Amino acid sequence: MKLRLIAALAAVFLLAACTQAADTTTTVGGTPTTADGGVTTTADTGGTTAPAGETTTTGATEPGDGLLAEVQARGSVRCGINEAVPGFGFLEADGTRSGFDIDFCRAVAAAIFGDPEAVEFVPLTAQQRFTALQAGEIDVLIRNTTYTASRDGGEGATFLSTTFYDGQGMMVRADSGFTVMEDLANTAICVLSGTTTELNLATRFVDIPYEPLTFDENDVLQEAFVAGQCDGWTSDKSQLAGVRSAFPEGPDALVIMEETFSKEPLGPAVRDGDSQWAQIIDWVVNVTIIAEELGLESGNVDTFADTENLEIRRLLGLEIVSDEGTTIFDAGLGLEPGWPADVITAVGNYGEIFNRNVGPDTPLALERELNALWTEGGLIYAPPFR
Amino acid sequence: MTPARPPFWRNVKVLRAVIQIIALVGVGLVVYVLFFNVTNNLRARGIRTDFEFLDQPFGVRIAGSDLSPGAPVRAALINGVKNTLALTVVGLPLLTILGVLVGVGRLSANWLVSKVATVYVEILRNLPPLLLIVFAFQGVILRLPPARSPATPFGWFVISNLETHVPGFRAGAGYAAFISAVGLALAIGAFVWWWRTRVQQETGAPHHRWAWSLGLVAVVGVIAYLVIGRPVTITLPVLTGRVVDGGFRGLGAFFAVMGALVLYTSSHVAEIVRGSIQAVPKGQTEAASALALSGFQRLRFVVLPQALRVALPPMINQYLNYVKNTSLAIVVGFAEVTLIAFQAIGNGQPAPQVIITLMAAYLMFSLVISLIINVFNRRLRVVTR
Incomplete structure (x- = not known):
């Protein structure tokens, strides 16, 4: 689309127009920019007792020159999202946005501002997303994006904690009788362009003759699929489930084939070079997971004021009494202590986010499977909050 | 008496040249700053600025082409x-x-x-x-x-919303000879065209350029086709299962x-x-x-x-x-x-x-x-x- 050409050109010029100041932050490389805050309590002293000695300051946020300061000054987080995949990022008919990825955008806003609505959603196509991220049009990309080595390395992006473990599948019409990939020989297969899906398709079908039809919008792709231009539609299985749930002829007109032919870990990504910002996004995701482990939910998070559990007290920013005095745990991420409480109040824990958007009671009806907590045999695992 | 030469800063020729040079330097500076900024920012973000990507594999197949996924971006x-x-x-x-x-x-x-x-x-x-x-x-x-x-329709076409196949031709033995014969006929036809135009201009007689030239090409084409012996075969698209053979698509x-x-x-x-x-x-x-x-x-x-x-x-x-x-x-x-x-x-x-x-x-x-x-x-x- 011509628009896209313009957008990409604009991105080039934006890069050109970036000031030297922006340069200095991006060239920092390995050094974490949080080091200059000087407010960190030791998160690594071992044991469950709170760090001795100096008490933490409550106003932990000292404006630096990183993206956090910029976002705080702006008053909202710009979040690159999808608006065409039900369950992950979808623009409803009434103009509201909903989805798994959308909730994580809200969680980031809640962590920084205490307000889940302080988000500016920037809808992006698969092709635009990295250019938009590089050019600084968005602060964080949460758009069912697969974490791969070349994207991490070559796109100037840094991928963070995986929020959803997905795999690629193939959807066909139920009346086609196709059951295995080989049945699709000599047919056309619809795929979204600029995705890992497209690359995996080429790899999986290397010995099967097929015609790839690439579209850059899910809507047009769906039209082509409905009209029977292509016999197969390949994408991440979760996305296919979303499309199937909202299919005009009803979900039973389509089947998603058994085979999963790729690993698709989906997660947020930020621009290279600002490790403080990356850590914040990382820990927002981690906190939702820890909350599920600890049984904290959006409904009960304010009932823990008297809990003895130190991990919960740390998470919720409650006072911790020890021999040395009273402290409030501050992980030193540059956020107000107790920010996880805002996140959990706003969007709930990981399980709640999953069930609300894609879980068994939603039209997508996905099971947790790989996305169950590690304690229940899944891959969802977070480092300790201490 | 010749008038005194004006000082060089009021000399129109010098002024023109100077303005041009200033404009050139200005444009050059803008281009340089933009280029420098782009390359610098790209490097700072760890993005490459060379054109080696043209030799990287494209990675996916392209509709309507036999290119393998391993073909370089250049070929794509x-x-x-x-x-x-x-x-x-x-x-x-x-x-x-x-x-x-x-x-x-x-x-x-x-x-x-x-x-x-x-x-x-x-x-x-x-x-x-x-x-x-x-x-x-x-x-x-x-x-x-x-x-x-x-x-x-008619067994001549295979039409779906994915692709349309129409009757086409396939090159047989002696195809090259046939094409050169037709090419030669076309060249002679062009000459005949020119000759008929001249005849009309000089004598006023009707030129009939189309009839002369096309007739010549057609006659040569038919003779060449018969002499060489079926250098091209007409093929109809035939549908077997999902595969269509023959014709153009x-x-x-x-x-x-x-x-x-x-x-x-x-x-x-x-x-x-x-x-x-x-x-x-x-x-x-x-x-x-x-x-x-x-x-x-x-x-x-x-x-x-x-x-x-x-x-x-x-x-x-x-x-x-x-x-x-x-x-x-x-x-x-x-x-x-x-x-x-x-x-x-x-x-x-x-x-x-x-x-x-x-x-x-x-x-x-x-x-x-x-x-x-x-x-x-x-x-x-x-x-x-």
């Missing part, structure tokens, strides 16, 4: 250029013919013809081409039978894009043609009538030759617009060069370099078309006798 882009070229080569003649017909039709004395032409122009040129393409794709092409059950998306853009651009061409015809002085038509030329002869020998000369320069714009608008094919997934370029970006190739390559490709298209039309233009201008 060239494939895209070929597809853009196909849209251009088929589209430009079609839109020219259609545009001239509609343009002449607008001036027709026949009420119905002129109103139909007016409606055609006013509707098509006032719609965005993107809308036309999406309509042609979703509203026309996708309404054809699905790929799983194509229609086979075109993707549905190709027809959607080409059709929509031909309709859109021809409406603009029609207006140019109408304006050019009206620019021919009325006295010319009257003089032609006085010579008892028929309506068709007036148009063919008096009005159109003068009108098309006026129309040619603005036609370049329409041709260039057509080529550039083919980039809209990306919405319906036809693999022209823009789609390939954005696919490459989406799959991790560096955006600035890919965009620069893309711009170079379109620039090349535009310059070639300008060049061809300008050569025509120059030839037409000197024909005045």
Whole structure:
């Protein structure tokens, strides 16, 4: 689309127009920019007792020159999202946005501002997303994006904690009788362009003759699929489930084939070079997971004021009494202590986010499977909050 | 006495040169700063700035092509250029013919013809081409039978919304010899054309150029075909299961894009043609009538030759617009060069370099078309006798 050409050109010029100041932050490389805050309590002293000695300051946020300061000054987080995949990022008919990825955008806003609505959603196509991220049009990309080595390395992006473990599948019409990939020989297969899906398709079908039809919008792709231009539609299985749930002829007109032919870990990504910002996004995701482990939910998070559990007290920013005095745990991420409480109040824990958007009671009806907590045999695992 | 030379800072020649130099330095500085900033920022973000990506594997297959996923980005882009070229080569003649017909039709004395032409122009040129393409794709092409059950009218065609197969030909033994014979016939035909034109100019006898030249080519072609013995075979598309064998094929998306853009651009061409015809002085038509030329002869020998000369320069714009608008094919997934370029970006190739390559490709298209039309233009201008 011509628009896209313009957008990409604009991105080039934006890069050109970036000031030297922006340069200095991006060239920092390995050094974490949080080091200059000087407010960190030791998160690594071992044991469950709170760090001795100096008490933490409550106003932990000292404006630096990183993206956090910029976002705080702006008053909202710009979040690159999808608006065409039900369950992950979808623009409803009434103009509201909903989805798994959308909730994580809200969680980031809640962590920084205490307000889940302080988000500016920037809808992006698969092709635009990295250019938009590089050019600084968005602060964080949460758009069912697969974490791969070349994207991490070559796109100037840094991928963070995986929020959803997905795999690629193939959807066909139920009346086609196709059951295995080989049945699709000599047919056309619809795929979204600029995705890992497209690359995996080429790899999986290397010995099967097929015609790839690439579209850059899910809507047009769906039209082509409905009209029977292509016999197969390949994408991440979760996305296919979303499309199937909202299919005009009803979900039973389509089947998603058994085979999963790729690993698709989906997660947020930020621009290279600002490790403080990356850590914040990382820990927002981690906190939702820890909350599920600890049984904290959006409904009960304010009932823990008297809990003895130190991990919960740390998470919720409650006072911790020890021999040395009273402290409030501050992980030193540059956020107000107790920010996880805002996140959990706003969007709930990981399980709640999953069930609300894609879980068994939603039209997508996905099971947790790989996305169950590690304690229940899944891959969802977070480092300790201490 | 010669007047005293003015001091050099008031010398017009010196001032002109100085201003030019300052302007040059200014432009150079702006370009340098932009370039420096881009490369610096890209490097700071760890993004490469060289063009080695052209040799990287493209990674995916392309519709309507046999390119393997391992083929380099360069080959994929060239494939895209070929597809853009196909849209251009088929589209430009079609839109020219259609545009001239509609343009002449607008001036027709026949009420119905002129109103139909007016409606055609006013509707098509006032719609965005993107809308036309999406309509042609979703509203026309996708309404054809699905790929799983194509229609086979007369057994000559295989038509589905994915692709259309038409009868084609296949090269047999002696194909090269046959083609060279036809080529030779064409060359001789051109000479005969020139000779008949001269005969007419010198003696006034009717030239019958078409009959002479085409007749010659046809006779030579038939003789060569018989002598060499079936150098080409006509093939009909045959559908077995999902595979179609023989004939030529075109993707549905190709027809959607080409059709929509031909309709859109021809409406603009029609207006140019109408304006050019009206620019021919009325006295010319009257003089032609006085010579008892028929309506068709007036148009063919008096009005159109003068009108098309006026129309040619603005036609370049329409041709260039057509080529550039083919980039809209990306919405319906036809693999022209823009789609390939954005696919490459989406799959991790560096955006600035890919965009620069893309711009170079379109620039090349535009310059070639300008060049061809300008050569025509120059030839037409000197024909005045």
